[in-house]
Amino acid sequence: MSALDRCALSAAVEGRREDITKLLCDLIRIPSTVGNEAPVAQLLNDRLQGIADEVSFVPVTEDIRNDPDFSYPVRGLQYGDRPNVRAVKKGCGGGKSLLFNTHMDVVPPSSMQERPYDPWVEDGIVYGRGACDAKGQLVTAWALLAVLSDMGLTPGADITVHYVIEEEIGGNGTLAMARLGDRADAAIVLEPSDFVILPQIRGAVWFETTIYGQSGHSGKPGGTVSALLKSIEAIDDLTVKFTLCTSDVAFPSKVAFSAFSIHPSEYLESTGGGGDALISNPVGTGPYKLEKWQKGDSVIMT
Numbered sequence: 001m002s003a004l005d006r007c008a009l010s011a012a013v014e015g016r017r018e019d020i021t022k023l024l025c026d027l028i029r030i031p032s033t034v035g036n037e038a039p040v041a042q043l044l045n046d047r048l049q050g051i052a053d054e055v056s057f058v059p060v061t062e063d064i065r066n067d068p069d070f071s072y073p074v075r076g077l078q079y080g081d082r083p084n085v086r087a088v089k090k091g092c093g094g095g096k097s098l099l100f101n102t103h104m105d106v107v108p109p110s111s112m113q114e115r116p117y118d119p120w121v122e123d124g125i126v127y128g129r130g131a132c133d134a135k136g137q138l139v140t141a142w143a144l145l146a147v148l149s150d151m152g153l154t155p156g157a158d159i160t161v162h163y164v165i166e167e168e169i170g171g172n173g174t175l176a177m178a179r180l181g182d183r184a185d186a187a188i189v190l191e192p193s194d195f196v197i198l199p200q201i202r203g204a205v206w207f208e209t210t211i212y213g214q215s216g217h218s219g220k221p222g223g224t225v226s227a228l229l230k231s232i233e234a235i236d237d238l239t240v241k242f243t244l245c246t247s248d249v250a251f252p253s254k255v256a257f258s259a260f261s262i263h264p265s266e267y268l269e270s271t272g273g274g275g276d277a278l279i280s281n282p283v284g285t286g287p288y289k290l291e292k293w294q295k296g297d298s299v300i301m302t
Contacts, residue, residue: 008151009147009151012147012150012151013143013147015150016143016146016147016150019146020142021121023047023139023142024119024126024131024135024136025119025121025126027040027044027130027138028129028130029128030043031116031129032105032106033106033107033108034074034105034165034168034169035077035078035082036082036105037082037105037165038081038083040138041104041163041165044085044163045085048085048087051142051145051148052087052089052145052149053088053089053090054087054088055086055087055088056086057083057084057086058083058086058176058180059083060079060080060082060084060172060173060176061079061080062079064079064175064176065079069175070175071166071169071172071175074169082166083165084162084163084164084165084173084176084177085104085162085163086161086162086163086177086180087141087145087160087163088158088160089145089155089158089160090154090158091155091156091159092155092157093157095155095156096156096157097158097160097183097186098155098157098184098185098188099159099161099162099186099188100141100187100190101161101187101188101189101190102134102141102161102163102190103134103163103165103166103167103168103173103174104134104135104138104165104173105165105166105168105173106129106130106133106134106168107168109129113129116128117129119131133191133192134167134191134192137190137191137192138163141161141163141190144159144161145159145161157185158184160182162182164176164177
C-alpha cells in the first residue's frame with residue numbers, strides 16, 4: 001500500500017470514529033454471557049447491512065451436540081436461538097482470500113466491577129465488559145468492512161468474517177462455522193494479544209473426574225480430608241510447598257497465577273484478601289517458578 005493509500009485509509013477510519021465508538025458501546029451494553037449472545041448477533045446483523053455484500057445468520061442447532069468435536073456440554077445450555085453471523089466482502093478475483101473469526105460472548109463480570117455493562121470513554125479508550133475480549137474485535141472487523149465500503153475498494157479476493165457464539169467455553173460456535181464449509185487462503189482469529197501475532201495457542205481439554213474426600217465442619221478442620229490438597233506449607237519466606245492427593249498436570253500453571261502469590265498482611269487487609277486487586281496489581285512475590293514437581297505427590301514453587 002502506498003503512502004497516499006495509507007493516508008486515505010487513516011482518514012477513512014477517522015471518519016468512522018464516532019460510529020466505531022458508538023457500536024462498541026452499544027455492544028458492551030448487552031450482557032452477552034454464554035447463552036445470551038442473540039441480541040449481539042441481531043445488532044451486528046443490522047449494522048452490517050449496506051457495508052457487506054453478504055450478511056446472514058448461521059443457526060447453531062442442537063445437532064451440534066452430536067459432532068465428534070463438540071466441546072464440553074454445559075448443563076442447561078440450549079441451542080437454536082443463538083445464531084452465528086457471517087459477513088462477506090466479495091473480491092474481484094486473483095488475490096488471496098482472508099477469513100476473520102471473533103466471538104460475541106463474554107465472561108461474567110467479577111464482583112469488583114461496579115458497572116461492567118455501562119461503558120464509558122476516557123482519553124480515547126472505551127471501557128466496559130468485553131471491550132478488550134472480544135467486542136472490540138467485533139467492531140474491528142465491522143470497521144474493516146465499513147471502511148472498504150466507504151472508500152469504494154474491492155479486495156482481490158473474498159474477505160469473510162465469522163462472528164461466533166460460545167468461544168469462552170470451548171468454541172462450539174466456531175465448530176459450527178467450520179462445518180459450514182467456508183475456505184480461505186488464511187485465517188485470523190481476533191483476540192487481545194498486545195498486537196503480537198500468535199501462530200498457535202495451547203488449546204484446551206474438557207473432562208469430568210470424581211475425587212473423594214471427607215467433608216466436615218469448618219470449626220473442626222482436623223476431621224476433614226481435602227479431595228485435592230493434602231497440605232500447603234510455607235517452607236520459608238519465598239517458598240511454598242503444595243502436597244497433592246492426586247496428580248494434576250495443570251497445577252503448575254494454576255499456582256503460577258498472580259492471585260496465588262504471597263502478599264504482605266497489610267495489603268491483604270486493605271484489599272479484603274481477594275478480588276481484582278490481587279490479580280491486576282499484585283505487590284507480593286510471584287508468579288512462582290517451578291522448583292520441583294513430583295507427580296501425584298508434591299509441587300514446590302519458589
